[in-house]
Amino acid sequence: MNHNHAVHLEAGSHDHVFLGDNHERNERRTWFVIALTATMMVAEITAGTLFGSMALVADGWHMSTHAAAMLIAALAYLYARKNARNPRFTFGTGKFGDLAAFASAVVLALIAVLIGWESFVRLANPVPISFPQAIAVAVIGLAVNLVCAWLLRDDHSHHGHHHDDHHGHGHDNNLRAAYLHVLADALTSVLAIFALLAGSIYGWLWLDPAMGIVGALVIAKWSWGLIRDAGGVLLDYVPSSEDLPEEIRAAIEEEGDVITDLHVWQLGPGHHGAIVSLVSNHPKTPSSYRQKLAHIHDLSHVTVEVEPTAA
Numbered sequence: 001m002n003h004n005h006a007v008h009l010e011a012g013s014h015d016h017v018f019l020g021d022n023h024e025r026n027e028r029r030t031w032f033v034i035a036l037t038a039t040m041m042v043a044e045i046t047a048g049t050l051f052g053s054m055a056l057v058a059d060g061w062h063m064s065t066h067a068a069a070m071l072i073a074a075l076a077y078l079y080a081r082k083n084a085r086n087p088r089f090t091f092g093t094g095k096f097g098d099l100a101a102f103a104s105a106v107v108l109a110l111i112a113v114l115i116g117w118e119s120f121v122r123l124a125n126p127v128p129i130s131f132p133q134a135i136a137v138a139v140i141g142l143a144v145n146l147v148c149a150w151l152l153r154d155d156h157s158h159h160g161h162h163h164d165d166h167h168g169h170g171h172d173n174n175l176r177a178a179y180l181h182v183l184a185d186a187l188t189s190v191l192a193i194f195a196l197l198a199g200s201i202y203g204w205l206w207l208d209p210a211m212g213i214v215g216a217l218v219i220a221k222w223s224w225g226l227i228r229d230a231g232g233v234l235l236d237y238v239p240s241s242e243d244l245p246e247e248i249r250a251a252i253e254e255e256g257d258v259i260t261d262l263h264v265w266q267l268g269p270g271h272h273g274a275i276v277s278l279v280s281n282h283p284k285t286p287s288s289y290r291q292k293l294a295h296i297h298d299l300s301h302v303t304v305e306v307e308p309t310a311a
Contacts (some may be wrong), residue, residue: 015085016089017085018267018301019084020097020269022172026174033070034070040144041061041063041067063141063185065107069104072107073101074178076097076100077174079093092267095267096174097269098173098174104180107181111184112219113216119213128205138196141185142186142189153179171269176226184222187215194211245262248264252278257281259277260279272301275303276302276303279306279308280309281309286305
């Protein structure tokens with residue numbers, strides 16, 4: 001993978017590989033987390049069936065939905081890498097992660113709805129809980145999730161939007177989606193441990209489903225944030241915190257050069273494309289304008305159109 005983004009600014013032939021800097025590392029980690037989650041899931045479902053614990057079986061199936069969502073992330077990494085130089089993807093495969101993240105966020109929202117619904121049902125019809133077993137499962141589940149969350153953390157993650165991408169890092173929404181699934185699982189485990197401990201001490205059966213509703217609301221909020229951000233990338237939306245258009249104008253608009261049309265969009269994590277149309281009193285070659293933009297590391301693909309100022 002080419003880490004020297006400036007190469008795309010040269011005239012002539014160039015590739016269109018717009019994958020994130022840590023694409024292969026993130027892909028490997030995602031597969032490892034899937035293996036870990038799937039193993040835990042099988043163990044929980046098997047143990048739950050053998051010991052007649054509904055809590056174990058339910059948690060196992062709950063993990064399976066997150067494992068399936070992480071599989072979306074892993075396959076997106078794989079497909080994006082395999083087709084990175086496929087000329088039919090005219091702007092490369094960098095957005096595959098955002099497409100996968102969007103799908104994954106929809107799954108996360110559905111999980112939130114299911115947890116919320118099941119919790120309401122439990123509030124109306126409380127069921128007896130075998131506390132020691134359920135607490136043991138929740139603790140093991142939490143331990144596995146914390147290991148997975150540590151593996152999937154984004155080293156350059158600055159929550160919310162940013163423009164720390166000047167070194168080509170950028171947000172990997174695909175990794176963020178997998179991370180949020182693991183975090184959602186960890187959150188439900190933490191809330192379950194709290195509810196089960198309090199329930200076993202004070203006999204508050206209602207606390208378990210009440211915490212379920214709290215968890216569902218938090219997960220729904222996370223999924224909405226991811227749907228909004230990944231959807232924005234897919235629709236070429238430029239967030240207000242993205243200062244690339246201003247940087248391009250500052251670099252180009254001098255000596256009577258005026259930008260008449262400017263399009264900036266994300267090609268992949270830490271990679272942006274730009275189409276710059278300008279009029280000039282003293283038109284120069286497109287490559288000289290591209291050279292003025294070479295210092296902006298995010299710009300991986302630039303098209304410049306120059307017209308002389310009308311007399």
